[in-house]
Amino acid sequence: MWDGIIIGGGLAGLLAGIRASERGKHILIISEGVGSLTYSSGALDFGDAGQLLNQENHPYALLGETSIRAGMDYFQRLFPDYQGKWGVTQNLLTPLGSPRKASIVPYGQNAESLQDARRIVLMAPDGMKDFFPEIIKTNLERSYPQCVVEVYPFRVGAFESWHAIGKSVTGMEYAKYWQSGPGISELKRVLNCLTMIFDGEVSSKKNETAVLFPGIATAFSDPLKEILSETPFPVIEMTAFPPSASGHNLYCALKQKFKSLGGELLFGTGVQRIELQGKLCDKAIVKSKGRYTAFSARSFILATGGIFGGGIEVTPEAAQETVLGLPLYVPAELTNSEFLGEQPYAHMGIEVDSELRPTGPGNKEVLFENLRVIGRMLAHWDPWTDNCGGGVSLATGWFAGEKL
Amino acid sequence: MSFEPNKAENLDACIKCSACTALCPVAAVNPLFPGPKILGPDAERFRLEGLQIGTTLLNYCSKCKTCEITCPSGVKITEMITRAQEDAKISGGGKTLQFSIRDYLFGRAEYLGRLAMISPNLTNVLLKAPPVRKILAQVLGISSEAPLPAYNPKFKGTETGRQSKKQVVYFPGCFVTYNDPPTGQAIVKVLEHNGYEVIVPSFHCCGTPLEGNGYLNEAKEIAKKNLALMDPFMRAGIPLITGCTSCGLALKECPSFEEPESELQTYDLFEFLWQLHEQNELRENFNEVQVSLGYHASCHLKAQGIGTPSVRLLRLIPGVQVAELDQGCCGLSGSYGFKKEKYNTAMQIGNPLFNRVRQGVASGEFQSVITECGGCQVQIRHGSGIKTEHPIWVLMQAYGLN
Structure with a gap:
């Protein structure tokens, strides 16, 4: 018998698991896949909280400002390498070099110093996959017209066998290399070369230079943070296309934290169904290899994600929640012809009360007393237009972990 | 348009996200290996058209199944690669004669074990002799550095049951039978101690x-x-138990076991013991065991989708501290790491784990390592020099049986 079973091991599920375990609860997380953090930039959005808190039925409005702020503070207390302040957004760069905003940013991704720069040096590691220096240069010149943008190509010996067969090196492979012993020495060498070049220049030029570094993730690595804090110029990380090292490292850090608190993570197979006892969830039935395994718990948390995460399955005929078949809020019209505009289907999800317990369709009656729904699975919000994907996951994850 | 309910069998379920390749332990250390996405679903399209591509590379897959449990869309990637290997073998592609003979032998661990039983001592002496290893490397392509496990006199159990009410069938597996019989005996003792x-x-x-x-x-x-x-x-409803996670996975994957009537009868040892605990049927008058352990979850345990029952169970024993190492594959993957051309890859795959083990022991975080898989035990000892054994030995101590 577990104190709590969390179905889904993404950002919301893991955070709930960490908080509950920290409170001494015995927690099992059952996750079908490895979550979608590896596809994310690693930076987290909270959106315009002031406005979203007043948006009817929005998860922010259900939980209230205190809980949203608590989620944000708790996450940063767990991972001091993530920085952000309530109500303040930071600039960072997309993989194509355009500025974007986010609320909590991993160490190294904050690009504020580009505002004061007069020259941007874009590091261009040889043969890096999904890296387009010319496009980045053009975008930077457009966004930072006061800057001259120079591309600095360099080659790393460790990837010679990749280059020899014409295979590109992914950003994750580069990032992993920079964290290794030989990678750290090589990084020092590359940065020293830059320092020496800049030393030969007039001081006005070298003092106003910022260096952009793709394919590196310094958060959670003390040696890398040390090296980059010692350079005479700011070094700014770029976010990456999926799979991304920063997102993946955050996933690993969450997992490690959860396990170090005694939590158990069962992944690779999903929950097939939940056995009920009246208005209570009783057992999670997992499709293990060759047979079903039952895990019982006092409380349950559903954090299976939305359509992309597999928590909601949409067929041409209908949409359904995959574990319990909970009633879903489904907008009458699913799509909008404007591709990048607001898409009604994004609001699809489960309606809950202020305790995050699922409620029946059209009424506020709680369906299961010991079940909470968190993260992307919740109804009435749009991570893309509200820019609050990280915020909803952290706030609802924290809240469920606190209440379990 | 009709909806395809069985995503696993649907090649189109692959959304090309590359999550499998990003986490593949072989691709991480071997740039020549294109990774599960390319060798699996990508190449499968060509194979379905009758075109065999990359047949030599297929053999570098270590069958750890990390790709399968990572895939967000449930694509059976390892299965695709294994089937393609079989087809490549039939068409004669992909392997030299030397490697074909060696792989033929490595595939038959049982017969190798039986052969060694003629004289385990002599076999061990020969397998440790550098000239013999040199010949094995040159003639058969078996790495002279590979940690080939020593043989021991064969594990034997009772073949027929009496009329006892509580019975289990134990599947020891080749590693216990020919290399590590004491662990098999320990498993039997613990089950008997619980009245089976x-x-x-x-x-x-x-x-x-x-x-x-x-x-x-x-x-x-x-x-x-x-x-x-x-x-x-x-048929008599007697559970089948194994303490080896690879045997466990194979038994659970066995097609006939997917039929409803045989369901709920195949167990990993600790999965079974945990179930006894949940039903209040496990003897839990444990002695205190003051020990800190690092636990390595084998790939084939992860692929069973049962979590880590041994960690759960050992934490019930007073004094026992277990830290999960969580450093991925050990690299050995059965006989993969014994092969001349793959030995280095296997060691590189295991490096993060070996480093974690050495650091953990050096800092006093734990004293030794436990893992259910015999292959992982051999490789962790080889790579880190730290004592590594089956978790049943902690339970033996707690029961005062050794």
């Missing part, structure tokens, strides 16, 4: 080494023989 009569029919190999070396059909044949041996016990 333990029956050990003369099982054959589970088939994993055959599958790993590209002999899928032979693996199915051997599974049928084992099924015939199990049949009377399965």
